[in-house]
Amino acid sequence: MLELNAVDSGYGETQVLHGMTVTAQAGRVLAILGRNGAGKSTTLKTVMGLLPAKTGQITFEGRAIRSGRPYDIARMGLGYVPETRDIFRSLTVRENLELAAKRFPAPPGGWTMARVLELFPRLGERMANGGMQLSGGEQQMLAIARALLMNPRLLILDEPTEGLAPIIVKLIHDRLMDLKQTGLSMILVEQNFGFATSLADDVVIVSKGQIVWTGTPDEIRADAEAQHRWLGV
Numbered sequence: 001m002l003e004l005n006a007v008d009s010g011y012g013e014t015q016v017l018h019g020m021t022v023t024a025q026a027g028r029v030l031a032i033l034g035r036n037g038a039g040k041s042t043t044l045k046t047v048m049g050l051l052p053a054k055t056g057q058i059t060f061e062g063r064a065i066r067s068g069r070p071y072d073i074a075r076m077g078l079g080y081v082p083e084t085r086d087i088f089r090s091l092t093v094r095e096n097l098e099l100a101a102k103r104f105p106a107p108p109g110g111w112t113m114a115r116v117l118e119l120f121p122r123l124g125e126r127m128a129n130g131g132m133q134l135s136g137g138e139q140q141m142l143a144i145a146r147a148l149l150m151n152p153r154l155l156i157l158d159e160p161t162e163g164l165a166p167i168i169v170k171l172i173h174d175r176l177m178d179l180k181q182t183g184l185s186m187i188l189v190e191q192n193f194g195f196a197t198s199l200a201d202d203v204v205i206v207s208k209g210q211i212v213w214t215g216t217p218d219e220i221r222a223d224a225e226a227q228h229r230w231l232g233v
């Protein structure tokens, strides 16, 4: 579904990805694991056109993603929930959601405001609140809801549990599991090993801007050496 082939990317002179090659398959959840600074977020930012790929190819459903505008890439069917969540803090929850719903009209059977509020009833209780008044967990729910309103065929999440209390981590986990069960394809970048491996079908580990390990959740759980070597656990 999404393929990166020998992608080099980085920040100005600083090269972070060195021949990144990875495939996310349709109808599956791919977890991208790795230590801090390994290049996980950089991989996602390059896919979303926030950083230019210096070399290599990125294709989504067989179409090349050229480093274009993030909006155009979202329109191709990629929903992105950045690590920073990036909700509009000066707008209310309702306004944040409406903005996405207006720019990305739902196809038949697609995500509507009513459907995202069913998934996250808490947001329904916060509709008039400003983005600034939301807890970290509520901001994350809003960021996911907003991405869903763009009706993506691939949902890409960068550390959705970062900084959240265990009870909220559990809630986000359960909702992502619901989404997985609808057949939505996902890429999940996570530091939380248990969270990532319980949702994933496929696991890759990134180190120094390359894939160094590929397997299943069961295989990485059973591979103490790889965990120690690549994840420091």
Ligand SMILES: Nc1ncnc2c1ncn2[C@@H]1O[C@H](COP(=O)(O)OP(=O)(O)OP(=O)(O)O)[C@@H](O)[C@H]1O
Pocket: 011, 014, 016, 034, 035, 036, 037, 038, 039, 040, 041, 042, 043, 191
């Ligand atoms: N805006 C930036 N300018 C320059 N270098 C950056 C920038 N953002 C990240 N880097 C560097 O790129 C490298 C990879 O960072 P990246 O954010 O992709 O790591 P990560 O695997 O997602 O880890 P983390 O869990 O810390 O986010 C790091 O060495 C980091 O210092």
